[in-house]
Amino acid sequence: WLGALRFDNLALRSLPVDASEEAGPRAVPGACFSRVRPSPVQNPRLVAMSLPALALLGLEAPADGREAAAEAEAALYFSGNRLLAGSDPAAHCYCGHQFGSFAGQLGDGAAMYLGEVLGPQGERWELQLKGAGITPFSRQADGRKVLRSSIREFLCSEAMFHLGIPTTRAGTCVTSDSKVVRDIFYDGNPKTERCTLVLRIASTFIRFGSFEIFKPPDEYTGRKGPSVNRNDIRIQMLDYVISTFYxxxxxxxxxxxxxxxxxxxxxxxxxxxxxxxxxxxxxxxxxxxxxxxxxxxxxxxxxxxxxxxxxxxxxxxxxxxxxxxxxxxxxxxxxxxxxxxxxxxxxxxxxxxxxxxxxxxxxxxxxxxxxxxxxxxxxLGLIQLELEDDSKLVSELLETMHLTGGDFTNIFYLLSSFSVEFDPSKLEDFLEKLTSQCASVEELKVAFKPQMDPRQLSMMLMLAQSNPQLFALIGTKANINKELERIEQFSKLQQLTAADLLSRNKGHWEEWLEKYR
Incomplete structure (x- = not known):
């Protein structure tokens, strides 16, 4: 089944590949990729397979009676236990700013480029195996992923695609009897979990950080990219990215x-x-x-x-x-x-x-x-007539959601069934549905609970009065305003009963629906 895949690994021909094959984490200067080999797992078996994603590669659904054989084949090759003909595994070198600070060399610490497959119309798809084991970029990690996170990625990337959002795809999810230790709840009670791998599919996995490998020492962290002063490689990368994807x-x-x-x-x-x-x-x-x-x-x-x-x-x-x-x-x-x-x-x-x-x-x-x-x-279905006030209507919808604790997805879903024809009984029924998707009094109290120490807030307000220039320099005006709003909303909620909240929420939603109508 998988023998039909046609590999053409343009990235490895176009960009410099690390000459060293030294095992284990290390700096990788002067290269965009390092050749690696997936680490085998015990008893791999298929958890899930996305046939629409695999169809990008030219793979058709297995013929009747061949499903079990195709699943076993997918588990064998997409666990990394065996390499497909034409596959040339490598780990990509990149850097990154993490939480605003330059972290230096990062790279594919748990993922591996398997190669590029040509689709039915000649389009190019990069295959990447996440959770395939240690690479030069693994640092102190083990290069493995577990079943929990792998299922989340598999489901979400396919869901995002079907929502019409540009995304990498997930072709397969394969688990195994190989185990790793993870502190699931970060509470000091680690547990063993199954090593699991996801086959990712995208036109490319090159990222902003791929171009940061040339960064000189950062003035704040002192870290630098592994390929400082290699502008020749930067030019190569630009040529490759633009000619291939643009x-x-x-x-x-x-x-x-x-x-x-x-x-x-x-x-x-x-x-x-x-x-x-x-x-x-x-x-x-x-x-x-x-x-x-x-x-x-x-x-x-x-x-x-x-x-x-x-x-x-x-x-x-x-x-x-x-x-x-x-x-x-x-x-x-x-x-x-x-x-x-x-x-x-x-x-x-x-x-x-x-x-x-x-x-x-x-x-x-x-x-x-x-x-x-x-x-x-x-x-919101505002497609026949676009008005200048539409932006304000959207803002007021979100404000109403925020005040009532409305469920973001379910509110939009309900609005798709809202009738623009005025009928008091239907309106009341619709308001009941909307308010059923809103938060309780206790949930809203948690949501609007003030976050700043009252003494700190008092000092900030005094500073705003006595030295507005310094207050502006500190740049906390927006945070103070948000905190004051929290205090106001929290105060209003203290004496509110469930019936009061329901009545208030209906009022908020009726007011917005009148504008929407």
Whole structure:
């Protein structure tokens, strides 16, 4: 079944590959890839297979009576226990800014490039095996992934695709009897779990951080990329990325590299803006938007501690390690813009910073707002007539969700059945449905509980009065305003009964529905 796959490993022919085959974690200078071998697992067996994803590779559903044989074949090859003909496993070298600080060399610590398969129409798909074992980039980790996280990635990447959001795909999920130890709840009680692997499929897994391997010592962390001063490799990478994944740009600007690189940066800026707009419209939180988790072709990549919002909370954090909320739901658009700024720095001198910074300022926010509003209009059915007030209507919807603790996905689902014809009895029934998707008094108390120490807040307010210049310099005005809003809402909730809350929520929703109608 898998013998039909046609490999053509262009990336390894186009970019420098590490000459050393030394095993174990190490620095990898002057290379974009290191050849590796997947570590075998015991008794691999298939957990799930996405036939629509595998169809990209030209694989058809197994014939009747051949399903068991195809599943066994998939488990054998996509566990890394056996290599497909034409496969040439390698680990990709990249760096990254993690939580705002440059971390130096990172790379594929648990994932391996298996090669590139040509699809039915000649399109190129990179296969990557996540959880395949130790590579030069594994650092202190074991290169393995477990069943929990693998099932999450498999389901979410396929769900995101079917939601129409650019993403890597998941072809298979294979588990085994090999075990690793993990502290599941981070409570000091580690348990053994099954080693599990996911077959990822994408046009490429090159990322913003791939271009950061040339970064000189960072002024804050002192860390540097493994290939400092290798501008020749930067040029190679740009040539490869643009000619392979942006061929129309390569063709249009083949005689002017700066214009070509500017057009490429413009396109990835717009793709990233549209991508994060799509995330915001479905309540998706990535959780780890470091530069090493940003796709160079505008895909959702690296599904880790991601989540989808239930109760609408603009400050929702899905990553328990994100103590400052850097990657909170409402911060995603701006942090992706920040990451694009780091990509711009990584492209110097092949694209002067004054050019890329201008592109970023002129194009990113405008593209995000345009695509976000366009998508929200579709979600609300505002497709026949587009009004200037539509943006305000969306903002007021989200504000109503926030005040009532509305479930983000379920509220939109219910609105699809809202009748624009006025009928008091139908309206009351609809309000009952909407309010059933709102939070309880106790849930809202938790949501709006003040987060600052009252003494600290009092000092900040005094500072704002006595020295507004210093207060502005500290940059805490937005945080103070949010805290004051929390205090106000929390205070209102203290004496509220469940019946009071239901009545209040119905009032909020009736007011918004009148505008929506």
């Amino acid at each position: 061929p129309e740009i390569q063709e249009a600007y083949s005689d002017n590299s700066v214009q070509r690189n500017a057009a490429f940066f413009t396109e990835i800026t717009k793709r990233t803006a549209r991508l994060v707009a799509e995330w915001q419209c479905v309540g998706f939180c990535h959780g780890v938007l470091n530069t090493d988790n940003m796709s160079i072709v505008g895909l959702t990549i690296d599904y880790g501690p991601f989540g989808f919002m239930d109760r609408y909370d603009p400050e929702h954090i899905c990553n328990g390690s994100d103590n400052t909320g850097r990657y909170a739901y409402n911060k995603q658009p701006q942090v992706c813009k920040w990451n694009l700024g780091k990509l711009a720095e990584a492209l110097v001198p092949e694209l002067p910073l004054e050019i890329s910074e201008l592109i970023l300022e002129e194009d990113y926010d405008a593209e995000f707002q345009k695509h976000y509003l366009q998508k929200m209009r579709k979600k």
